[in-house]
Amino acid sequence: MREKEKWPGLSRRLLLAAVSLAGLMFLVFARPGGAIEVSSPASRGAKAVVRGRVESVRSSWDRSRRRIYTYTRIRVESELKGETPDYVTIRQVGGKVGRVRLIAVDEPLFAAGERVEVALSSESSETELAPGAGAKKHLGGSASELGRAGAASGYIWDGYKWVTSGLPMEYWVNASFSSTERDVLRSSFDTWENDPDSSMEYVYAGTTSRSGPAYDGLNVMTKGYTGGSIATTYFWVDDVTLDMLEVDIVYDYVSWSWSTSGEAGKFDLQNIATHENGHTLVLSDLYPSSPGYQDSDREQTMWGYAAPGETKKRTLEWGDLAGVAALYPTLGPPNVTNVSAVPGEGQIRLSWANPSVPGFSGVLVVRKEGSAPAATTDGTQIYSGSGTTWTDSGLTNGKTYCYRIFSEDGSGRFSSGVTVSAVPRHASALTVAATPATITWGSPATIESVLSPALTPAPSVTLLSSENGSGWSGVADMSWGGESYRAIVSPPALTYYRSSWPGNASYAGAASPSVLVRVRPKLATGLSATALRYGQTMRVSGYVYPRHDGAKAGFYWERYWGGGIWRTYGATYARLSYNSAVRSKGPSSYRPTPRGTWRVRFRFGDSNHSAADSYSRNFTVR
The missing domain is CATH 3.40.390.10 (Collagenase (Catalytic Domain))
Known part of the structure; x- marks a missing residue:
């Protein structure tokens, strides 16, 4: 017989405790928040109380895979209450299987090799801890406990x-x-x-x-x-x-x-x-x-x-x-957006877009040298208002200035803020021009740009293009010609161009205004004959470069009255269709009257191409 010992009594009021059971299909803890327990100590409901050493701890899923159970095997050394086998296995809710852990807060944990005193719900070899406080007491050896993540006053x-x-x-x-x-x-x-x-x-x-x-x-x-x-x-x-x-x-x-x-x-x-x-x-x-x-x-x-x-x-x-x-702190208004900082001579121009939400009252701009402000009070407050731009002047060229722009609501709460930084430098400027400003499809135009002041060695200047004046993309580095930068372009349709350079340690970068290169389509006209009998129908074809399949084009018919005077007699229209990889074709027909000398012109234009006329083709009606 093992020695029996007296179990000490415990008393406890109603206890708010936490218990949990759950399982996930990935790396997840199922963590309980809390529970309210009755104050009965474990000893009062225990069928057995023993002391011994933990030999093993293993965990496994239940059949439904909704709970994890842990099985702790204890070699009994002495009994304080009841009679048990030499080994008892305690089943508890909680544990870890693979990457999934289920934790029951306030549920005792065990570690192999640990000496413990436990109150059990039965005297059998497979049992559970007795309900209530004091079900486990650590006596020595390695303990397995989970600590809380953090505490503060209250x-x-x-x-x-x-x-x-x-x-x-x-x-x-x-x-x-x-x-x-x-x-x-x-x-x-x-x-x-x-x-x-x-x-x-x-x-x-x-x-x-x-x-x-x-x-x-x-x-x-x-x-x-x-x-x-x-x-x-x-x-x-x-x-x-x-x-x-x-x-x-x-x-x-x-x-x-x-x-x-x-x-x-x-x-x-x-x-x-x-x-x-x-x-x-x-x-x-x-x-x-x-x-x-x-x-x-x-x-x-x-x-x-x-x-x-x-x-x-x-x-x-x-x-x-x-x-x-x-x-879960109270959230302030949304941050400003589209924040930019453009450096200049001893100044930085800030711009942003205010949030369009109820309660927005304005912005606060805070400046700090070397690093971004962490809060509204971390640095110098340089602007407060509801505007969307501010120029911070009186700055030192070459020094880094950091800004955080906070939005504020009517209750005085601030957003997290958006940071931006820039280095004021000497100003520079770029001009741009296109020659010619209007070209025929397939023909070249020269884009010329001048940087002021002229720097030696000449820095790299990039040519940018856009179909509509926004959403710019790089085309190529412009070539330095001794006095200006140049690039040869041959756009297929109306295109905007501008030049840009990023600046250097002494000078701020710059972007030129934009210049528009207009493109006329390349047109051609083909006739079925150059002489007609009175009452015959003339067939004509128009060709448009580049391709515009599905677009509509016009044919204009004119008769010569002598003395250099041509008078328009009619117009016909055609829907363009595929003709080749580079052009579309528009067939049409017309019955010209009366007799005399005639000519026909083909005209086309759209939103991407300036309107243009083909060369006239002459024919006679006898």
Whole structure:
């Protein structure tokens, strides 16, 4: 027989604890937020209490792959209560399988080689920990414990957050709750959302037949059985990004009596729900053993103890408010956009586009030398107003100036700000001209640009082009000719050109104004004959370079009256069709009368090409 020892008694009030069960298909923690437990110590419900050494710890999925269980094998050295086999295996919710981990906060953890004292729910070889506090006591050896991610005065945070782009958090309420209970649950979420210093948002999605906990894409509030806890919050997180993924809360309507009015002897639903909803923010329970504990923690909604009839957790205290505001601070207006900084002689010209949102009141520009301002007070405030440009003058050439432009709303809140920097330098300028300004398709034009001042050696100047005067793209480096830069171009259609250079250590870069090169189509006309009898029909073909299949072109018929006078008699039109890889063809016909000398011209133009006429083709009618 092993030696029996006396089990020390424990006492505890109602404990708010966290339990969780879940599983994901990728690297994810299923992390519980919290639960409310009955105060009965483990010893009172234990069938056996033993001391021994942990021989192995292994974890595996259940059949549904919705929970992970951990199995801890202990070699029993002595018994304090009951009689057990030489080895006992304890099953617990939680653990790690591959890349998936399920954590149950406040659930004891074990490590191989650890000496422990445990309270068990049965005397059999396969058992579970007895419910209540004190189920495990570390006696020596390597311990396996999970610490909290961070703590501050009045609250504790476990290190995970909802992605801002994923807010508001949409939640569902199981249809088993009455309409009054649903209203109470919604009010408990509103309590956290209504903090004016927080951006946390919840959206009630409606009722559902689903119940939790289950990793199914829905955040569900449901009734159920928790095995001793008054309510339990289960949540899943991505352990790589530390993002929250899903949360379920189960209220134990099997073991406990509930009220919506603070009735004595029953748990107040709004009181408990407001506390549990704090766990959806990953705020942890506060205990006397918590980091930075102070007596005022006992008044916080996240204080880890509760009692039947209690209602004080319906409202938030300073620590709760500080926690939600720190994790999800109030968002200011959107940032400005299209920010640019153009350096000049001892100055930098800033420009931006203001956000078009309700409540926007203006911008604040802060300047700092060498590095970007981190806040509105980190540097020199050089502009405050609702404009979209500002020239910062009186600067030193060659020195780097950094700016952050904040947008502001009517409540004095600022956006995160947009940074930009530039180095003021001596000014430079570029001119540009095109010769000729209008060409026939396939012909060249010369683009000439002059840089002022003339620099030695001549820097590289780039020619840019655009179809509509915006969205510029580089064409080529222009050639230096001793006095100016030149480039030969042959655009297929109307094209804008301008020149640009980036500047150097002493001179700021510059871009020239734009110049437009117009392009006339190349036209030709073909006749079926040069002489007709009276009453015959003339067939004619027009050719357009470049191709314009489907476009419409015109033929103009004129008769010679003598003395150099031609009089228009008619016009016909043709739809252009494919003729070759470079041109389109437009056939037409006309019956010219009366007799005499005639000519026909072919005309075409569109939005990309200047209107042009072909050479006239003469013929006679006898």
